[in-house]
Amino acid sequence: MMNTNTYWSFNRIGDDCWVHDLCDTKEEAETIGRTWAKENGFSAFMVGKCECTPIPTEIDIDSLFEMLDEDYFNEAEMDDYDFCPYWDSRTPENAEHRERLSTKITEALKEYVEAAKITGSNYRVTSTYKIGVENDKRTDA
Known part of the structure; x- marks a missing residue:
């Protein structure tokens, strides 16, 4: 993965728990997600923009x-x-x-x-869109 704060991932429609790999580009997430969806028998899936949660450094x-x-x-x-x-x-x-x-x-x-190069692995999904597997159409979700 590149050293950036924005990544892309894919997920099952309606599932709020995003646990699949993070990708550097949305195209990569679409490609991997399409293969994953076909292997699991899904006709569509979600692609989401993921922003890393910063490590806290503010002191109370x-x-x-x-x-x-x-x-x-x-x-x-x-x-x-x-x-x-x-x-x-x-x-x-x-x-x-x-x-x-x-x-x-x-x-x-x-x-x-x-x-110390401390980084986190947590992220939040900030925007999503739907990909149809059969007809490969992209629609906003």
């Missing part, structure tokens, strides 16, 4: 602070449930610092995802 700083405070509490020798250093730092005076921190962490995570 509040969730991160909560996790760090929980780690801090678990390491503490005392039972002070009221002291949460990160959560307590969430003051209006520190809003700009939190925003900068969130931006820096998000940038670092994006850099890491790119450097």
Whole structure:
């Protein structure tokens, strides 16, 4: 497969679970889908444009602070449930610092995802059309 975010696939009409191979072009999906449909006795099938779901890289700083405070509490020798250093730092005076921190962490995570070549296999089907197998007609669905 090419390195792109848009692919094509084929599926049985009325089936919302798209599990067949991803193809680089719609023509390739039509060709493979036509063979698949004939082998399975279908008179028509769907071809769909598939867009890859991006790997999340946005950081929710509040969730991160909560996790760090929980780690801090678990390491503490005392039972002070009221002291949460990160959560307590969430003051209006520190809003700009939190925003900068969130931006820096998000940038670092994006850099890491790119450097580590982390990719996902999930996608969503954004548009479909119907292919008739017998008469090879294309109709919008």
